[in-house]
Amino acid sequence: MSELTVEMHPISGVYLGTCAANIKKNGQPDLVIIELAQGSLTEATFTQNAFCAAPVTVAKQALAEANPRALVINSGNANAGTGKQGMIDAEQTCTWVAAELGCNPNEVLPFSTGVIGENLPMDKLQSGIPEALANLSIMGWPQACEGIMTTDLVPKAVSREVMVEGHSVMISGISKGSGMIHPNMATMLGFVATDAKITQSCLQQCLSDAVNVSFNRITVDGDTSTNDACTLTATQQADMPVIDSQDSKAYQDFSKAISEVMTELAQMIIRDGEGATKFVTVLVEGGEDSEECLKVAHAVALSPLVKTALFASDPNWGRILAAVGRAGVSNLDIDAIKLFLGDVCIVENGGRADSYTEEAGQAVMDQTDITITIQLNRGKVTEVVWTTDFSYDYVKINAEYRS
C-alpha cells in the first residue's frame, strides 16, 4: 500500500480521529470520526440503489432533521443487506458517538463500506469510538484517508488553497473506492471540507454541480452501490464575506474549485481501479443532448471487449465502433461519425479511416493514459466519462475479495 504524499491543509473547525477497531481482518485503520465545529453546514448526496445500506437511510433521515456535528465512518463492513438489525446498529453507533461528543444522535451521520450482508461487529465499534475520538486532530486527514480504504491500493486525497474574490479559502478532501470496472457497484465515499463562509442553498447547489461532473462521470446513469455517499462541509470560519448568491463571482470561483477537487478525487478512484493498468478518457462530442452523449460514452467505457483490448494495448477499433453502434442512440448517421484514439483518426465514413495505420494506433494504445474521442457530428453537446481497462487482476481481486 502506498503512503499519502499530498500535503493536506487543515480546515479550521474540522477534527479527524482514526483508529484500528479490528473490523477489517488485516488490522489496518477502519474507524474514522470527523468532528465538525458548531456553525458548520454540511450537504450530502447518496446512492440511488433501492437496496441502500442502513447507514444511508439513517444519514438521510438525520440530515433532514439536524445540522451534522460529526461523521462516523467504518470500513471493512458495509452494514448493507442487514435488515432491521442494520438500522438498529447504525443508530446505536451514532448514539455512542453523540454521547461522547455531547450532541444529539441525529447530529451524527454514519457511513459504512466493505463486505455486504454481515452485521456490524458492535462490540468492536463500541470500544473503537473512544479511541478514535482520543485521536481527534485538525491534522488528522492522512490517517482518516487510510481509515476509509477497503480494496484501495492508494490513499486518495486532494487539498487546495484557493482565492475567492481575493480571500483565501482552504479545501481538503478524501475519497475511497476502487471497484471500477462496473463502477455503479463499487462503494465510493467522498468527504470534502472547506472553511468557506457560504449559505446552505449555495452549498447545496455547489455539491450537486460538483458531483455531477466528477463522481457521476465515473458512474453509470445514476446507478450506484448500496453505500455511495459524498459530503461537503463548510465550517464558515474563513475571513471572507458570505457567499450567498449563485450569480456572484465568489460563488463561481468557489464552485469551480470544489468541482476541480472532486474531479481529482474521482479520477484517483479510476486510477486505482481494481487491476487497472490504463486511465481511459471517453470523450463524446457533437451530440444533440447530454443523454445521448452519455449513452455512447458508457457503452464504450463499460464494454468488456473494449476494456480487454485496452488491457492488451490492442488498437482493436472495431470493438469501439460496435459499442457506439449498440448504444441505443436513435437515427445515428454512421457515415457522419469519426472515432479517434488520441489524435489518430481511426474511423470515418462508416469504416476505417484511409489515413489510419496500425502503427499509429498502436503508439497511442501503448500509453498509460488514453483518450477515445467519438465525434457524433449531429449537435453541440460534449460529455466525458473516465474508466479503466479490464485485466487479469480485476478478476483475481474480485474472485478472492472475501477470502
Add this chain to the structure above:
Amino acid sequence: MSELTVEMHPISGVYLGTCAANIKKNGQPDLVIIELAQGSLTEATFTQNAFCAAPVTVAKQALAEANPRALVINSGNANAGTGKQGMIDAEQTCTWVAAELGCNPNEVLPFSTGVIGENLPMDKLQSGIPEALANLSIMGWPQACEGIMTTDLVPKAVSREVMVEGHSVMISGISKGSGMIHPNMATMLGFVATDAKITQSCLQQCLSDAVNVSFNRITVDGDTSTNDACTLTATQQADMPVIDSQDSKAYQDFSKAISEVMTELAQMIIRDGEGATKFVTVLVEGGEDSEECLKVAHAVALSPLVKTALFASDPNWGRILAAVGRAGVSNLDIDAIKLFLGDVCIVENGGRADSYTEEAGQAVMDQTDITITIQLNRGKVTEVVWTTDFSYDYVKINAEYRS
C-alpha cells in the same frame, strides 16, 4: 476443439458445402455455402446495431426482394466497419455464388463473422466458393457447423425429428458464438432448417417467437453485435398438410419444437462462453411486467462482481442483492423480495435469511449449473436469462484475440 457428437438429420432440400479458404489464419474451415431447393421459404432476424455489418445490409435488402436459394457464410472476417468497400465485397460474394448456382445475386444471403474492420480477402473467397460448392451434400451439417466457428471451443448443433399432428418433421440447426460475458457484442449466428410445409407468415411468426425465448434471452435488451443473424428455412418437402394458421394444433406443435431447438442452440453458446466455468440461469418471478423482470435479470446476469463471485464459487449474495437494487425498477419493495441460490433462500425481509447458512450457499455455488432466483412478489410475470461466470480465461481470450 471438440468434435460434433450430435447426429444430424438431413433436411430434404438443404445442401451444405464447406471448405477452408484461408480466411482464418489457422487453416480451419471458414467458408460455408448452404443451397436451398426451389420452393423453400426462409425468414431471418438481424442485429439492431446501428453499425451493422455490410453483409447484414445486403442480406436484408435481398430478403425483401427475393426468396433465398442459398446462404453464404464466412468466418474469420466480419466485413463490418468496412464502409463502401464492404458493401461491394458482400455483393460480389453473392454474385459469384449466384453465377455458380445459376440464380440471381439477390437470391443469395451473405453472412460474415470474425474480426471487425478489415476488408474481406476477396481472392480467397473467389477461389473458395467453387471448392465449397463441390462439397455440397445433404449430409454436410457437421462440416458447416465447424466452418462457422470463430473463438468457439465446441461446435453447436441440434437435430430433432418431431411429430406435427401425426406427421414426421425434421429440424436441424447450427449456431456459433462464445463471447458471452456481455453478449450483445459477440456475434451470434444461427441457421435452422426444416422440411415442414408452412406458409411464409406462419414461418415468420414462428421465428420471431423462437428467437424471443432463445437467442434474445442471452442478449441485453435488443442490443446486438454488428453481425448477429438467425435464419429459419422451411423446404416444404415433408409429407404433411401446410401449416397455415397460428391457431392450429400443427402450428403449436411445430412452433414449440423450433423454440426448443433454438433455446438449445442458444444455451450451447452460453455453455461455450469465453472462459466460462459455470452455466447460470437467472430467473425473475413475480414481476409486474416482462420489462422489469428483464431489467433485474440483466442487472444480475451482467454484473462483473456477481460473475467473478460465481467464478470463485463464492456465495457472495450481497453482490446479487446490490445488482437487484440498482436495476432501475421503480418503487421496489425491498422487504418483499426473496433471493434464492438453487433451493436455498439467501435473502428475505431486506437482509440475509434467518435460515441461511454459508455451508448451504457454498454447496450450491460448488455446482457447475447454478440457478439464481429473484422473487419480486409484486406481479405474475416470469422471465429467464442465461449467462456465465467471469474468469481469468475470459480476459485472456479477449486480450489476445487478434494476436
